[in-house]
Amino acid sequence: MGQLLELIGASMIGALIMLIGLSLNMQINASSSEIFQSSYNQYSSITANQIIVYDFYKAGYRSTGNKLIQADSSIIKFQGDIDDNGNADTVSYYLGTKASLTATKNPNDMQLYRKINNQAASMVSIVTRFLLTYKDSLGNNLTYSSLTNPATRAKVRAIKVYVKCELPDAINRPYDPSVLFYNPVDWFRTIRPKNLF
């Protein structure tokens, strides 16, 4: 009888240890997956950041006349010699549509495009937000409606860029399964192109 009780007790303890071990493994797996995807998302954001920073600092470089051709909340078109070959290029950034990305489960992701002169547009990154804010020399925000006027665009001295990148698929969080978590990475930067004067 005593041996039977000992066996049952040992089995229960063993089962508990196994359950704890399995649970720990699951948690570690989930965390690992989250960190991996977060890392991937960070890379995506950094890539977009590097391309945007490289281009935006060239705005107005070796160009005359209207350096900022179009300035809106998620569209920008400017002139700048981005390849430093002596000829000003026309650079534009704009968003695709949410509907165009049907393969991902994230309902808000869009392609951020970059177009140089008349070349075909290339994708910079997948983003869920791309917001541009334009500031004058005193740091005051210029309204988007006023920026349709070339004279107002000529006052732009700084461009604040906000890029938000999210995962294409939601992360399954065991402790909060009801929330679709896309692990966002927000990136802000105020760029003051030295040639926008």
Added chain:
Amino acid sequence: MGKAVLIFVLGSVVLFTIINVNMSTRLGTSSENAINQFKETTAKNIANSVAEMLLSKVADSTAYRATSVQSMSNVFSDSGSAKYRVVDTTISSQSLIKIDVKSKYYRITSSATVYVTPSGYIPSPVKGAISTNNPVLTSGTLNVDGRDHDPNGNLLAGATGTLGIWSTNTLSQTGSSKIGGTSASGTNYAPDDPAHAGTTNASQPYPGGYPNNPDSLLGGTAKGFPAGTLKSIAQSGIGGSQYATNPNTLNHPFKGVTYVELPSGTPWISSNIDGTGILIIHNSSTNAIIKNENLGTFKGLIIADDIIHIHTTIIGAVIGLTPSPSEGNSIGNGSGDVLFSSQAIKDAIGSILVTSNHGFAKHRVSIINWFE
């Protein structure tokens, strides 16, 4: 049973270790990304800071050059360094000073290249304190002095100025008006009645045709002023610039480019021209009129289609564009002074040349382009 538990425990430990290492690597990469961002920003800041320091150096002494690669260490911290050159270069026939900086912060590198030019210049159509494309008549007590003055109107003894009046057409000096200037041989003559020979030049040809708009007058595209640039600067409001079709809406004192585009045949009468910079009175028909400049002292360059009756003080130069002035040729019929000042003109043009100047010492430089 014992073996199975042992295998399970050991397996779990191995699995946990692998996952933990993987997680640590990922976390480390994330941290590294953030640190690299900081390093890249710092390297960029070092490059720009060194370029700014060299700009100040060039602004203090426009003759400063560093033709061989120079090094600068301990920038920002002992991990920051930079190498630089300051050399002459030519881009699109424009002589420029090139400041080239390569920076390093830890193993991250960045660069900045700045093209600058000493600010301001005297446009070639400025051939006298007053230059016109039409007949000129001076009367009253108008005083025209082509000798060089400082921007406050003080005569610079020994400096070489320009002619008092230059015109493509005739010149008549009447009343008690006085004209002086620097002759072609470089001799300065005080304003006199009649003007000393060689201080005026009338009925002169203008090779290639007299400019008929402000941008071409400043040298056009070759000097950074393609058609419409001055108007665009005025409309942008840069450096206090103003654009108006009704001169009553202008604010004083003028600064930068003050561009008054008057409707055809509507004169700006009894004008207050108090201010500095470049004052333009022009329209597409080249018949914008400014008449009776009664108030304010203007320092800089006045470019007017049709300028009549200067009754105040202008330090710098005046240029008239129209070949057919509305009131014949009377540029001054009362008391007024036109004092040539090369520095006032250079300051006026330099302030808007590329609208970004640098330096507060003896010289200022204009930044043409900045590559970073």
